[in-house]
Amino acid sequence: MKWFGQFSFKTRVFLGCLLVALVPLTFSSVVVTRLFTASINRQLAMEGNRQLEEVSAKLTQLFENCEKACEAFTADGTAARVMIDKDAIEMQKDLYLSLYQAVQEIYSSAQFSIYDSGGKLRFTTDTASKNSALPIRWGLLKKAQEARGITYYRTDPYLPGTDKNILMQGAYSLENSHGARTGYVVLDFSRENFDNLLNGFYSSGDTFLVLDSHQRPIYCSSPEYGEKEINDIIFHGVSGHEGEKGREVYTRYLWTREPSQGIYVILRRSAPISAEAIRTMGTVSILLSALGLVLCLMISGALSRGIAQPVSQLDKAMAKVKRGDLSIRIHTNRQDELGRLTESFNQMTGDLQKYLEDTVQKQKDLNKTTIKLYQTQLNPHFLYNTLDTIKWNARINQIPEIAILAENLAEILRRSISSRPFITLREELETIKSYIEIQKIRFTGRFLYETEIPDQLEECMVPRMFLQPLVENAIIHGLDGCENGYICIFADQKDGVLSISITDDGCGMDKEMVDWINSDNPLKRDGHLGLYNVIRILKIYYGQEYGIRAEVTKEGTTIALRLPVQREVTDV
């Protein structure tokens, strides 16, 4: 079956269709023809054997009847006496009478004659003239002398004295009461007798052949057959050869042997269906097969093309996709599975293309952010030193506010330009603390700041400077105009998600702002760059499911951040 796999898909579909359509057709036509002829032959043989049985039984019956007739005729001994006593005309009349009576039953089957012991004809029921003498030292009478009952004898066609019309003779020795032979009863079986006997047992195509116990022909139901044809039939019967092989329907040769006299009967049955008809059957089935082949070629060709064409189109398109051409689309009008498959392919390449473009855009955005970040790191040491100078000058000049401002600013600056994108939550909170210190000086302690962070969460890694914009928001916008404001940063962990909330009890937030924060992908917004950046950072770093939610209640505003709990930072 390996070779089959080497063909292309189209060829395989084609060959498969062809096989499936042709093999059953051819096979069934062959089987039907063969079964048909076989059953006919079987029937032929069975019927022939039955006919043979019947003929054989009929022959046996005939022989029995002849025997009976002879016995009845000779039982009283008159016949034997008349042979010797030639003068008694009265007795001769009686003899004829008893002769006719005895043979009544088999009158149509045989002619009776009586020959005296010297072989001379004395009485006969045969109306035709016949030989007046039979040799007693040769042939029939010689055979009868040595046998009891009736002896049957095939007449010898080569002997000049033989009546050609008589095919078989039987002889019955006529003996008087002392056991001396006085004559013979001779039965003649002519061609007509045989015709009568076998009539109705065979149809026109059949031939019956009756052979004597030495297998020499006695009678042939086809009178036109010469020696050659008869010998041919005997040859087939003897050798058991079936005639005319290779023609599907045979001429059958059947035979049987009549049990009492050993006479053979051969029946030659010619086929009821001529070889011509068989040939026609063969031709028709071949033509049907040819028609089937043509139809098959057409349909399986169309089918295989219909299946294989879209598949090969898809195959080629896929090869292009592999090379990176995502713009490829296959046009199809089909509504079936292959049509849907093609459409799915089109959709898939479209999606892939869009996704690729998105990814490229994201990368560009990231690059832009990074560049911006780098720009902010310019000349940090100069700024530190300056701030340090400011701090020490303030200490010297006893202006502690400025010293605190400068110190915390330097701290925030260091954090904000650090090259590490992620820092621990503790570090971030320290930054916030610095920021609060500065803001407390700005707003002269109008608010209270608290953190509520569990110790184990302090080492969580978080993006750098991501809380600062929110705290700034809370101080600048939330506590705007408030005396004694309150800001609390609260962290919690649940199911690997770190929640950090920044709550203020200020004036709250307008609705539009809340919606903007809570939307999935908030657009850039003027005046809220810090907040926007925090949202973007969370989304980019951790994915879409993390981010910020805002909640405004009567007590104040809570901004909740959701991000995964990470003890160490994986590469971004």
Place this chain on the structure above:
Amino acid sequence: MRLSDSTRKRWPAVCALSLICCILLSSCRLETGEQPMNSQADLVVYSVQENGICEPIVKEFEERTGFNVKVENGSLEELLKKLEDGSGPYGDAGEAWDVVFGVGIETLEEKKEYWQAYESPENPFIAGAFRCEDRKWTSFSACPLVIMYNTNVVTYREVPAGWSSLLEPRWKGRVAFVDPGLSDIYSSALATAAYTYRGEGDYMKQLADNLEYGSLSSLSEVNSGILDGRYSLGVTIEGAAQALRSGGADVDYIYPKEGTTVLPDGAAIVNGCPHPEAARHFLDFTVSKDAQRILVSDLNRRSVRMDVPPLPGLSPVNSLPIIDMDLKGLSREKKEIQKQWNKVLTVYKRRTGG
């Protein structure tokens, strides 16, 4: 390769299907026919005899003994060829011959080495001339050569008298004769005629001339040729002529006055035959009184037995003009004759350019 995997899985189904097909197809085959009839022969006879003689004898033999006899008919030429081939006396059916029947005695004498010796109990009744000295063969019948003529075309004044009558110019082209190369009878006839010829010139040359260098190929052609008048007269055997005459045909025959030959035929048992017992029975039967009687009364042959007289109206063998040549002489003469005849024909053909 997925597909071929699945097809491999389907293999058992495919195999089962094809098996079923095979069984179905083979069941359509005809059961072989009935048993053949028993055809075992108890005796195989190779006969060069005419069917008309052979068949009744064989039939009666079968009837009396109950044996099954197989008769193979053939020509003397074939018989000799097969004997000389050395491949053994095997017939067409591969059966060994037990008996050769109807072969001329001089041929039997000549091929002695192929026969088994057997002396029939009937031997004492056989006339001395037809007895084999070393019991190699048993004679069966005798048939003198005669000249037969059609009484419608041959007037009583023209009735032939002897061998020399065949040379008469009025019968030019009207003499029926078989090529001596083809028939034992005619080579014997020619030998006899040439042997007894006392006239001028070469008998053979003159005869060939009178036959117009045309000859027939079998005895039956001669008989039918004379019977239907194509030929006026010809050489045949007594039996055939007698059969025609007693059958009422317009023919008559004479025994040549110069002397004729009685051609005896006979039977012999082949060396190493498979059924020697049956063969001996057959030989006994052929010379039995019953067989010889029927030979005379119905088959128009002469008996080789001394106690079976010819039919009334036929002269006994003793009173026939028989030439004084023994079998060996005749056999020698025949070979010579055939050679000469061929020479005559060759000369003629060369002359006519045919």
